[in-house]
Amino acid sequence: MMDHRSRRQFLSLLCAGSVLAGGRTSVRNPLQADEDLENLYVPDAVDRAVQRGVDSLLHHQNDDGSITDRRHATAMTSLSIMALASVGVISGEDSPRGRAMHRAIEFVLTPRNQSDGYFGRQDGSRMYGHGITTLMLTEILGMGSSIDQNERIHQSLDAAIKLILKSQLVSKPKNLTGGWRYTPDARDSDLSVSVWQVMALRSAKNDGLDVPVDAINKAVAYLENSYTSPLDQRGVPREPIGGFAYTPGTRHPSFTMTAAGMLAMQTCGRYDSPLVSGAAKWLLENPPRNNDRFFFYGMYYYAQGMHQVGGEAAETAKRLTNELLLRLQSQGGHWISVEGEEQNIGIVYATTLAILSLGVRYHYLPIYQR
Template identity: 85%
Template sequence: MASLVAIERAMRSRAAAQDLQGIYLPDAVDRAVQRGVDSLLRFQNEDGSITDRRHATAMTSLAIMALASVGVVSGEDSPRGRAMERAIEYVLHPRNQTDGYFGRRDGSRMYGHGIATLMLTEVLGMGSSIAQNGRIHDALDPAIKLILKSQTVNKPKSLQGGWRYTPDARDSDLSVSVWQVMALRSAKNDGLDVPSDAIDRAVAYLVNSYTTPLDDRGIPEEPVGGFAYTPGTRRPSFSMTAAGLLAMQTCGRYESPLVSGAAKWLLEHPPKTQDRFFFYGMYYYAQGMHQVGGEAAETANRLTTELLLRLQSRAGHWLNAEGEEHNIGIVYATTLAVLSLSVRYHYLPIYQR
């Protein structure tokens, strides 16, 4: 059964969605988001999956989050509600989870596992029925345990507390780790069992990934700094700095000097469409800077809107025309674009500070 905490959180999210319906007048962002969601549904397959290339479990999970981010509820009497219910059932099919692990069958590895786990924690209590909520809870228990167990694999000191491509990996990177961190934080918000020391270990790894040296008190020697893909690298990037910013916030370190330093770095190095993993970085950037507030939130909102609306196709979807993301496909780029633009709605609990 879904926890009472998850059910109460779901009720608050639904109430917020209803309250917002009379507040916003449709604007360019609203129209872009709705067209993006409609384009995603055109990629739903007969088995309920939403994908145009590979990694079906991970891509379907991202698509479900995109639907939820605009207020769609599983099982509601609408094409979107029914599509979301079918998509959740696809992810929950036993064949897609091996000993708790979502990343094996579809080849998405720990990336996909973190994404699927995060999605299920975000929709727990919002399933189409008591039975679906029960299946979500049952799938989450081993999924979270796998994340926790994977974090404790013996690794070099600077890599401890993070995650890599496989559950038994003996190294770590920030790109994989941030999905696990968000999944754990969302699970903890649901009232599920997530030990505090798991969050503390994740924070230690994030600190090691910061590119500006820290003094004996753990304070950065410079007020501006970013995050790198792996510890020991002193060259921050847009996507990793945005990921590190959000990961620190997700761990509850909103007032950390690393958060303010990363926000300042992102103000000095605004996103560009030619950035590596542009859509991936924009998702973290939009959410993380929104939570910083003030100038950071205002700047990120403006740039996210300008860049993503310019890149949307006439058919309503997004696709990176070049680089690594081009090969991942339309569903990937479109879900991340919708999630970036929909931060303003606050429907997903993970968006809430």
């Protein structure tokens, strides 16, 4: 496990050894160099799309440092910070992007955006936004622009993690235990909100923060209850192919929730779970379409989760992610949904998720690494 300083040094070395536009980088054991170079290569078309997307995203940075074009300023800024970090931008580096990232982090850390450790109240993003912001802080911990910024990241993160853990312990029906819902005191759960909390907890644990193993185990139990095929006493699904549903008890998987549930299981270390393999097979049989409900949201989970499955799943997801997202990018470099609920969330939302989806194979964010 890397400490905060070595994580920043690692990222700095990684950035120094790579050129985003068509660059190749080796980040593991030199003996694996050939394999790493092949795995980390990103097609030029994707590089150009990502570069244009980042430029478009930064056009939406406001005077206060926030990056948003509509609402949920803290959550959207946090997604933007992750998008920047996913392509190797470091807070405070002497470049327009580095300075923009520094200002964005400073906005998130503004005291008014936090309420007793809760990031979802001020901007109305609720536990969705809290999970997103907490995950972002875990991913950049130790990589701030100064010792002071790193210390404030740690302080905010400590309170945010405690809120997630406390929220998980709220009394709920048995099949909803271990999950999260829209507010910290909610007595029900859904998979969409829960996945962000799960990723935040796991990333925090990787950072060496205090996250009880029991919290991860409870989250896994909730994920298992959300799987659409009943499990036997050994925890094996009765059907070899299945998916995940928005709430436990539903037997009809969706693209977005199946991708989300699969990634959450992987994040919890259950890479070899039959639920993961069953979900990957379901996703191969039910590939993404740009008219899927919450398409951009689902693509983020899909690209990351299928990449970690490897093999046919990874290759298929890479091809489809590139084809779909490159086709949907606007001439201005941004993405935006033109149908469904996502069209009301805005350009920053769609653009950040598209960049994060296309940027999976750069391997800059720790959460992307198995």
